[in-house]
Amino acid sequence: MKLLEKKITVNGLEWFYRETKTKVEKRLPIVFLHGLPSQSFSWCEVMTKLEAANFYCVAPDWIGSGFSSFPSTREFDYTAEALQTALKDFLNAIEIERCHLVVQGYLGHIGILFAQNYPELCDRLVILNSPVLPGSKVPFKMKQWTIPFVGDMLTQDPLLVDRTLEGGSGFVISDGNLDVYRKPFLTTSAAGRALMAVTKKLDLKTVLPELSEKLKARTEPTLFLWGMEDAWLDNDGLKNWVKSETSHKWVSLDEAKHYPQEHFAEAIAPELSKFLAG
Numbered sequence: 001m002k003l004l005e006k007k008i009t010v011n012g013l014e015w016f017y018r019e020t021k022t023k024v025e026k027r028l029p030i031v032f033l034h035g036l037p038s039q040s041f042s043w044c045e046v047m048t049k050l051e052a053a054n055f056y057c058v059a060p061d062w063i064g065s066g067f068s069s070f071p072s073t074r075e076f077d078y079t080a081e082a083l084q085t086a087l088k089d090f091l092n093a094i095e096i097e098r099c100h101l102v103v104q105g106y107l108g109h110i111g112i113l114f115a116q117n118y119p120e121l122c123d124r125l126v127i128l129n130s131p132v133l134p135g136s137k138v139p140f141k142m143k144q145w146t147i148p149f150v151g152d153m154l155t156q157d158p159l160l161v162d163r164t165l166e167g168g169s170g171f172v173i174s175d176g177n178l179d180v181y182r183k184p185f186l187t188t189s190a191a192g193r194a195l196m197a198v199t200k201k202l203d204l205k206t207v208l209p210e211l212s213e214k215l216k217a218r219t220e221p222t223l224f225l226w227g228m229e230d231a232w233l234d235n236d237g238l239k240n241w242v243k244s245e246t247s248h249k250w251v252s253l254d255e256a257k258h259y260p261q262e263h264f265a266e267a268i269a270p271e272l273s274k275f276l277a278g
Helices: 040-052 080-093 108-117 140-146 150-154 159-169 175-187 190-200 204-217 235-245 265-276
Strands: 004-010 013-019 030-033 057-060 099-104 122-128 222-227 249-253
Touching: 004 080, 013 040, 013 080, 030 040, 030 108, 040 057, 040 175, 040 265, 080 108, 099 108, 108 122, 108 204, 122 265, 140 150, 140 159, 140 190, 150 190, 159 175, 175 190, 222 235, 222 265, 235 249, 249 265
Parallel strands: 030 057, 030 099, 099 122, 122 222, 222 249
Antiparallel strands: 004 013, 013 057
């Protein structure tokens, strides 16, 4: 099955998104949110498998990522608040009134905040390898993108996609797939500037303490679907926290690293289908 590729302009910002072809009336749609420096393309295999299981799925490229708009920092403030507001407006524009949310990566915490701040829009939440616990840090590979002059050069190099996605996933990604990930950086220098801007505004030190406390108290069904070989996050620490401090569900993906959806769709899709159909 081939996913649909669409664009929509909302409040002057152009969103690119992928969706499955068939809308399912009796089930809430699933909205997939990607991390850095990825894009909605990373969810294609998972979405295709869920479409076959009778789910309707949507995956946007965040503003400043993929094939969506790359506004300058004068036009758009790449903070958690700005990204959440833009996402809310996007969902409203494509007429999604309520959904399940699946998040991953550095930007995944923005999706978690969105679920916390807009409970009327979000039902079940699934978290794949995203910063959650206080003390979680941006890996040096990404932190370099924020250094003056150094970051300007690094974020203009399309090969940063290869180095980051393959380094984080731990497996080779096909040339065809890497071509999709590289294309925005080969098309416009604004892609690199936006990546630098959003990375500078992650502000995990400020955001995560409150996020983790609210997540601990969350009563809506929540699943952690976690690549246990992630070198950038505290896998065992988070697993212990989820199991001892929360009522949330935990499923380990023992061989997966930071970007599980890149290589483990066969394992991820059945877990999502089981959890989100409940």
